[in-house]
Amino acid sequence: MSGLNRVRPLRLVWFVTWFNVRMLLTSEFFILTTFITPLIFATLAFLLFRSGGGTAGQTLLYVALGSGMMGVWSTTLFGCGGAIAWQRWEGTLELLVNAPSRYDFILAGQTLGTVVLGFYGIVATLAWGVVLFGMPIEASFPLMLPFSLLAAVISLGALGMLIATTFVLYRHANALGNMLEYPIWLIAGLLVPISALPFWVRPLSWLVVPTWGIEAIRGAAIGARPPFGPIAMCLLLAVVYYLLARLMLVVVLAKARRDATLTLQ
Amino acid sequence: MSASAHRPAVPAADPVFAIEADDLVRSYETHTGVLRRHRLHVGAVKGITFGIRSGELFGLLGPNGAGKTTTIKMLITLLLPTSGTARVMGYDVVRETQAVRERIGYVFGGDRGLYDRVSALDNLRYFAELYGVDPAFQQRRIAELLELVGLNGREREKVEGYSRGMRQRLHIARGLLHDPQVLFLDEPSIGLDPVGARELRQTVRSLVESGKTVLLTTHYMFEADALCDRIAVINAGRIVAEGTGADLKATVANRTIVEIETFGATPDAIERLRADPEVIAVNSDQREQSEIFLVQSETGAQITSRLLAALGDTRIGKVIAREPTLEDAYVDLIATTGEPDERSARAASVQ
Numbered sequence: 169m170s171g172l173n174r175v176r177p178l179r180l181v182w183f184v185t186w187f188n189v190r191m192l193l194t195s196e197f198f199i200l201t202t203f204i205t206p207l208i209f210a211t212l213a214f215l216l217f218r219s220g221g222g223t224a225g226q227t228l229l230y231v232a233l234g235s236g237m238m239g240v241w242s243t244t245l246f247g248c249g250g251a252i253a254w255q256r257w258e259g260t261l262e263l264l265v266n267a268p269s270r271y272d273f274i275l276a277g278q279t280l281g282t283v284v285l286g287f288y289g290i291v292a293t294l295a296w297g298v299v300l301f302g303m304p305i306e307a308s309f310p311l312m313l314p315f316s317l318l319a320a321v322i323s324l325g326a327l328g329m330l331i332a333t334t335f336v337l338y339r340h341a342n343a344l345g346n347m348l349e350y351p352i353w354l355i356a357g358l359l360v361p362i363s364a365l366p367f368w369v370r371p372l373s374w375l376v377v378p379t380w381g382i383e384a385i386r387g388a389a390i391g392a393r394p395p396f397g398p399i400a401m402c403l404l405l406a407v408v409y410y411l412l413a414r415l416m417l418v419v420v421l422a423k424a425r426r427d428a429t430l431t432l433q
Numbered sequence: 434m435s436a437s438a439h440r441p442a443v444p445a446a447d448p449v450f451a452i453e454a455d456d457l458v459r460s461y462e463t464h465t466g467v468l469r470r471h472r473l474h475v476g477a478v479k480g481i482t483f484g485i486r487s488g489e490l491f492g493l494l495g496p497n498g499a500g501k502t503t504t505i506k507m508l509i510t511l512l513l514p515t516s517g518t519a520r521v522m523g524y525d526v527v528r529e530t531q532a533v534r535e536r537i538g539y540v541f542g543g544d545r546g547l548y549d550r551v552s553a554l555d556n557l558r559y560f561a562e563l564y565g566v567d568p569a570f571q572q573r574r575i576a577e578l579l580e581l582v583g584l585n586g587r588e589r590e591k592v593e594g595y596s597r598g599m600r601q602r603l604h605i606a607r608g609l610l611h612d613p614q615v616l617f618l619d620e621p622s623i624g625l626d627p628v629g630a631r632e633l634r635q636t637v638r639s640l641v642e643s644g645k646t647v648l649l650t651t652h653y654m655f656e657a658d659a660l661c662d663r664i665a666v667i668n669a670g671r672i673v674a675e676g677t678g679a680d681l682k683a684t685v686a687n688r689t690i691v692e693i694e695t696f697g698a699t700p701d702a703i704e705r706l707r708a709d710p711e712v713i714a715v716n717s718d719q720r721e722q723s724e725i726f727l728v729q730s731e732t733g734a735q736i737t738s739r740l741l742a743a744l745g746d747t748r749i750g751k752v753i754a755r756e757p758t759l760e761d762a763y764v765d766l767i768a769t770t771g772e773p774d775e776r777s778a779r780a781a782s783v784q
């Protein structure tokens with residue numbers, strides 16, 4: 169039987185995405201990170217916001233979306249980077265890298281699975297806000313919202329993939345992953361508006377994709393104008409990150425073959 | 434992505450050897466120390482050459498650390514050789530990775546490399562996809578393989594509940610999904626109970642009967658002898674003997690083995706035995722209470738009294754003189770070809 173095919177990338181990516189979602193859902197730690205942490209973030213944010221005297225529905229929504237996105241970012245870091253560390257430990261990383269299928273498709277599928285699950289965090293945060301804090305649900309541009317979400321998912325996925333490539337290379341990339349968690353919350357304006365940050369941080373904010381992801385979503389939910397700009401930036405950065413990730417992979421996989429970094433040994 | 438760019442210009446037509454290695458060398462670089470970093474070169478494989486014909490079951494036999502896994506990893510494109518070349522089905526393992534990967538299956542010993550929290554069926558479906566098995570054939574192929582490795586009926590159970598032997602058989606099924614022509618089995622029977630190991634050997638045999646080329650590594654002489662058409666003994670990164678089990682046995686055929694059980698033997702006892710001019714080799718087997726010396730000579734059983742005399746007042750237990758076995762041939766080879774650890778000698782301080 170010669171069933172080998174390299175012409176079904178979409179099927180492959182879809183299959184890996186689905187498998188990865190199932191695998192992630194068997195991990196207690198992942199479930200905790202993805203399903204519980206956003207609720208804790210949201211609760212803290214709502215309480216802080218209240219004690220500051222705020223009540224306006226739109227501002228509440230602004231806060232809720234930000235803390236939801238914080239959860240998505242944590243999930244992305246854990247699911248993309250951590251999953252590679254896990255596979256190395258489990259002994260499956262070598263099998264995946266050495267399979268006849270293109271590894272960048274496999275990685276893309278894994279990343280997509282993670283990020284899609286992560287976006288559940290936003291939904292959960294909104295529901296939490298409605299139920300516990302009486303947050304009104306309204307959207308300035310309801311028709312734009314799905315596009316904003318999609319752009320954010322795609323762009324975070326591309327970034328997740330780029331992060332994952334460093335985990336393929338370094339056995340101890342965990343430290344890097346942890347280091348990236350909180351700064352991005354700040355830089356991307358998830359915790360406080362970017363306008364509240366020092367001026368020199370802005371260029372950094374523009375380079376990281378969660379900034380535009382949250383801009384796009386907030387824009388559709390509570391913005392004054394449709395968020396075409398942020399959506400375009402999400403897609404543009406996604407392409408840049410994806411190309412960078414592929415470039416990195418070529419380097420990383422060559423180095424892994426030379427330095428034997430795919431196993432624990 | 435890089436791999437598919439290296440499609441061979443001319444597909445190798447019917448190569449004589451399914452697997453050929455030509456002076457393969459591989460060393461690892463490791464670091465020790467925290468403040469003063471020392472870079473160590475570990476020579477794992479030091480120039481090995483062999484050819485395996487299509488349909489052959491070839492055994493790479495050697496003790497732990499001999500370089501078996503490293504050799505396999507170079508052949509399956511996971512590791513780059515430091516120098517030397519190798520081909521699988523005529524394709525170069527360094528440059529034509531895609532073509533090689535499509536044609537090989539491999540199984541590492543031990544129980545890692547599976548997704549424990551889902552079923553065997555899920556594992557196989559996942560890898561079938563990654564190995565590019567045509568979706569139209571996947572179901573039939575998976576059913577065939579479950580049958581072949583004897584896991585049919587258990588495929589819906591989670592892998593975490595599987596025994597060692599079942600996991601190993603699942604690994605083999607995984608390695609065969611895309612119907613590869615060449616199969617690499619790295620210590621497949623490690624950690625299996627005797628029944629599991631026997632069943633596994635049965636499976637391997639049936640694979641060879643169905644026309645596959647198999648390279649199997651093991652550190653059990655009897656396993657290599659029972660299974661393999663040809664055996665290469667590898668020690669400290671070099672092939673030190675090659676041939677059929679009978680060929681290897683012939684190297685010690687005219688020897689006699691005297692087994693002497695001793696209690697509380699002093700460290701110099703073995704040296705005193707070796708001092709006898711007619712003794713060819715002495716190996717020691719440390720037991721819980723006793724130490725057994727295995728003395729090889731061509732003198733026959735009559736050397737026994739001299740050996741006992743050499744041991745002086747050491748307490749002696751059972752003494753047996755017997756014909757050599759394959760195991761003796763192997764032990765002798767390993768004992769006489771090993772070399773001192775090279776790591777410290779080659780350590781380079783790089784700070």
Ligand SMILES: Nc1ncnc2c1ncn2[C@@H]1O[C@H](COP(=O)(O)OP(=O)(O)O)[C@@H](O)[C@H]1O
Binds near residue numbers: 476477503504
């Ligand atoms: N990733 C690695 N880094 C450093 N040394 C290694 C690595 N893998 C194997 N070695 C060393 O190379 C030698 C050969 O190992 P290996 O090929 O695993 O032998 P075998 O499979 O025959 O037991 C051993 O000394 C081992 O310690």
Ligand SMILES: [Mg+2]
Binds near residue numbers: 501502503619620
């Ligand atoms: Mg080994």
